[in-house]
Amino acid sequence: MTMTTAPVTGEWRLTKARVALPRLLWAELRWIFRRPRTLVVLGLLAVIPVIIGIALSFADGGPTGDADPPVFVTAASSALALPIGALTVLLGLLLPLTVTKAAGDALAGEQANGTLRGWLLAPVGKGRLLLVKAFGVAVVGLVAAGLVGTTGFLTGLISNGTDGLFTLSGTTLPLLDALGRVAIAVGWVTVQLWALGAVALAISACTEHPMLVLATVLGGVIVSQVLLVFESLDWLHPFLLPASWDALINLVRDPIWWDGLGEGVLRAACYLAIGLSLAYARLVTSDG
Amino acid sequence: MQPRTKGIAAAATGTTVGLAGLLIMAMPADAGLEPELPELSATELVEAALSAEAPSFEGTVAVNNELGLPALPGLGLADAESARVYHDSDKGARISLQRGSTEFTAVHGPDGAWTYDSSANTATRYPHADQVRDLTRQRGEFSDPASAAAEIIDVLSESSTITIDGTARVADRDAYELVLTPKPSERTLLREVTVAIDAATKLPLRVEVMPNGSPEPVVSAGFTEFAVGAQPDELFEFTPPKDADVSTADPDKAREALPKHADPAQALDDVGEALGEPLAVTGSGWDTVLTGTVPEDAFAGAAEHLNELSGRNSAPENATMNLLSRFGERFTDGEVSGFEFTTRAGTGVVTDDGRFAVGAVPRQVLIEALEQQ
Structure with a gap:
């Protein structure tokens, strides 16, 4: 596969007169998942939980040093804590990077290649264009989170067996219950990624430099996480998306503490509304 | 100009809804009115x-x-x-x-x-x-x-x-x-x-x-x-x-570890646990004072950590002194001298002869309690 794939797929759309939505969505997905960089990042995401799992099982069992996130003490022997711990760690930077990159390529990247014009020449409305692009970004988010969850859970099961699915509260869960929790974790992380993706799309619609999208959104994520450290800024914290990212660990408690998780979904929904509406406004008002 | 208006309308609506949602989440819960309840003495x-x-x-x-x-x-x-x-x-x-x-x-x-x-x-x-x-x-x-x-x-x-x-x-x-x-x-x-x-x-x-x-x-x-x-x-x-x-808890030891008069501050629990011996209580009610003896290695962990941080390897006694002078203030009150620690709700003293006293009281009351012991 070569890097020339993207412009070529852009061109054949020119010949289509009235394109059905499912075909557009399918074409978008093919375009995204054929890019080597997408595959490389996804591969990396799938491998990281395995690396964490192996590192933990060789780490001599007992509690590790102060520097390790304490959830991994549990993850060393619980197949449930590994995927959720891995999701928590990766949500800090690598998962946002994956989604933001996809959003940057979706509009800014195509603008830079000149292929975005092709979309508009074919009778595809701007609302539809945003729908297709947002769908692509959303699928990338789901696949990324899903991969981390799946390989993390499988690694945990292989190293600890199906009878080692215990929670931070010390209770052991049946396999199906644990599977359900990992699925909820993947879904929850996906929603957070969608919120970031929506903001990234809004910026992506304003520029033709994908790197600018990446820098802005990841910069925002990092600055938010820094601001969350300062207690004197606690009035600001409810406005920051990463404020509820710690809540993911509540899925490893028994019974699950839903409070922070629900709040996280609502916060993500607010970001989603702001991001998508700004992206739409920018697309509709821009010329071309 | 039609699409422009449409775009601005969309941006305004979406942003308002999103910001309103974030604002509602930032509002303190329970900010409601004081409920009417039957009179009670x-x-x-x-x-x-x-x-x-x-x-x-x-x-x-x-x-x-x-x-x-x-x-x-x-x-x-x-x-x-x-x-x-x-x-x-x-x-x-x-x-x-x-x-x-x-x-x-x-x-x-x-x-x-x-x-x-x-x-x-x-x-x-x-x-x-x-x-x-x-x-x-x-x-x-x-x-x-x-x-x-x-x-x-x-x-x-x-x-x-x-x-x-x-x-x-x-x-x-x-x-x-x-x-x-x-x-x-x-x-x-x-x-x-x-x-x-x-x-x-x-x-x-x-x-x-x-x-x-x-x-x-x-x-x-x-x-x-x-x-x-x-x-x-x-x-x-x-x-x-x-x-x-x-493990199974030893019934006798489990009891010993529990201080009889745990103060609201979690800190005191931890101190009591670290001491492994009961604290003495002077006074009652609001001006209750807890007194005890500082075990020799009480600050060893913290001192060691400070040593690591500063990269110096001072002797344990010196490290403890460093630690006390770093967080406390030197005082001399009649016969007693040592370090005083003040918080928003109380005072603690560690004297030079290795005793300590804490309470939600001014220093003077602590000194009196130490003298009574």
Whole structure:
């Protein structure tokens, strides 16, 4: 596969007169998942939980040093804590990077290649264009989170067996219950990624430099996480998306503490509304 | 210009909805009006609160500690916590304390009592069920506002003026605000303690300790969620997970570790635990003072940590002195000299001959207590 794939797929759309939505969505997905960089990042995401799992099982069992996130003490022997711990760690930077990159390529990247014009020449409305692009970004988010969850859970099961699915509260869960929790974790992380993706799309619609999208959104994520450290800024914290990212660990408690998780979904929904509406406004008002 | 208007309308609507949502989430809960409740005298309310049988309930507790303790490295003191409490009158009780991404769980059920600490993956079995009740009380002193408040009212009622100061909404429930003010004879740094008592169950829902000269509580612990109702059986059962270190508590030792008079500050619990010997109590009520002897290695962990940080390797005694002078202030008061530590709610002293005293009182009272020992 070569890097020339993207412009070529852009061109054949020119010949289509009235394109059905499912075909557009399918074409978008093919375009995204054929890019080597997408595959490389996804591969990396799938491998990281395995690396964490192996590192933990060789780490001599007992509690590790102060520097390790304490959830991994549990993850060393619980197949449930590994995927959720891995999701928590990766949500800090690598998962946002994956989604933001996809959003940057979706509009800014195509603008830079000149292929975005092709979309508009074919009778595809701007609302539809945003729908297709947002769908692509959303699928990338789901696949990324899903991969981390799946390989993390499988690694945990292989190293600890199906009878080692215990929670931070010390209770052991049946396999199906644990599977359900990992699925909820993947879904929850996906929603957070969608919120970031929506903001990234809004910026992506304003520029033709994908790197600018990446820098802005990841910069925002990092600055938010820094601001969350300062207690004197606690009035600001409810406005920051990463404020509820710690809540993911509540899925490893028994019974699950839903409070922070629900709040996280609502916060993500607010970001989603702001991001998508700004992206739409920018697309509709821009010329071309 | 049609698409332009459409775009601006979309941007305005979406952004407004999103920002409004974020704003609503940022609003403090329970900011509602004071509910109307039937008149009740303070004495009646105190009696009702002290004799109230806890109903079966499930609740979430938030603990806020603004003591202003110096951050001692190596001593995990007084970190903000939240906890989940389950109680069923017929089946048992369960408390889960959340500390970052670890959890300490205490289960007290029909087939015995267990504690589980996820940070070390250790489970401890308590053959005698009443011990775990003590243990839950100690570990969860300020995590279960109901039992903490009952204890505070019990200890302070003799030396306080008790009034009812209106009503409040706590955890979405109607509550009376009971205020305990120290009598003029009490020499304390605290202004008052307010306890919100649930109108329906008479269970304390929130405790706030107010210092002199500040509207912000030094310590507050309260339910953020509280729901009355029977709890499922499996909450009160416990089977230690695979690979966990399981031990059985020695009945005698478990008792020794529990200080008899745990002060509200979690810090004191930790100190008592580290000392492994009972603390002496002087005075009663608001100006209670705890005194004891500092074990030689008490600050070793913190001192070692400081050594590591500074890259120097000073002798243990020097390191301890460094540590004390770093966080405390040198004082000489008559016969006694040492270091003084002040927080928003109290004072602590460590004397040069290795004794210490703490209390919610000015230094002078601490010195008097030390002299009495």
